[in-house]
Amino acid sequence: MIKGQSKLNNQRLAQQIGYQFKQPELLQLALTHRSVSHKSNYERLEFLGDSLLGMIIANYLYHAYPHENEGRLTRMRASLVRQEALGKIANDLNFSQYMIMSTGELKSGGHHRESILADTVEAIIGAIYLDCADLEHLKKIVLNWYVPYLGHIEPTDQLKDPKSRLQEYLQARKKPLPIYEVTDIQGDAPNQHFKVTCQVKDLPTVVGQGSSRRFAEQTAAAEILKLLEQKTA
Template identity: 50%
Template sequence: MTQPLARLQRILGYQFQNEAWLQLALTHRSISGKRNNERLEFLGDGLLNFVIADCLYQQFPDENEGRLSRLRATLVREESLVILAHEWKLSEFLIMGSGELKSGGYRRDSTLADAVEAIIGAMHLDGVAMPDMQAHIRRWYGERLLRIEASDALKDAKSRLQELLQGRKLALPTYELVSVTGEAHEQHFQVRCLLAASALTAHQDIITEGEGVTRRVAEQQAAAAALAVLELGAGQKNGIR
């Protein structure tokens, strides 16, 4: 067993019986057009969707199919998988061609998300039974799964903010990258969201900030903060305290 793969398995909390499955799950298509992690990604995507669907079905007995589907989409979308990838420090373990490495492919959100799904597929082929797979996925998601609310099935914050402003025929928000800190494999982003002054914003600019392990996550947080400011303003305007 190689030292890096041993370290990753400790992070995952799972010891592979056949380490070749894990190596394949980490292998990017830039290494080989045939022997790469894309088929495992396909398998892992299906397994993850099933497990999350089962968890939500048990967790929300009164929610309808549409709301459960949107909740599941929130948990399995790329941003959520990238968070897992950063927690696992997955960019340190990816196997890819020199060109892809030089272009920063090991930091690309889609690559990291695909590798998370491929690892799940690899674990299944390594012999992990479905109850155990569910236990692993629950542990990885942790509080993000336990604390998700039915209201989280709404569209993501950036989409809701954009639709709100478009509906009022107002200028769309702008997002500015404030800072990027940390090493290349473990970066932290800070983003600013600016809403130009309008009747909706009480005739003054609204500036909010968000942060996260990817720029996209940081932008979502900044947008959510802007929505909260707008909702608070609307409540006060209507006499709500």
């Protein structure tokens, strides 16, 4: 059996990525690994998506960091588009459960392999662009995926996720670790929306929301980091 090949649910994935495909065959192609077909797979879409992602992130950084030089902007972009970073995005959006691959690739854990997850993110970006033909719309979708990671990005960060950065910050100051709690789940699995609270000593409780528990926790941790930055400013 090939994972995801039967009953590919465009509606289910649409909520995860924030886009409803008019041509669902593009989404299916973007999710199809070369182990299924050497001719009809995500590789061409990945090529397109790679270029689009680089442009979207470069444009964001250019405007968000007007005083940074070219060298630092280049390193910041690299940290946001590298394989590790895209693997985190794919996990946030639960892409692994939708990927279409051979039984052998599936058994070997291919749907959890960072390189394949990263390729899939780029392929889906390419597919969205071809489907909507609207670069501004694509920018909004992609930057929304990056929301937990754009609040505090440095050239040496290598896209450490907000939960990791928050934990390191608190541990370095010998403070209690954050407490995360799911307070609300709407919808039926896997088409769900999560609300998660994050509590840190001496700070207000914040709420994070997202299409997965992981994404909601990352969003909440990012908000706590903003509070800590304001407190120390």
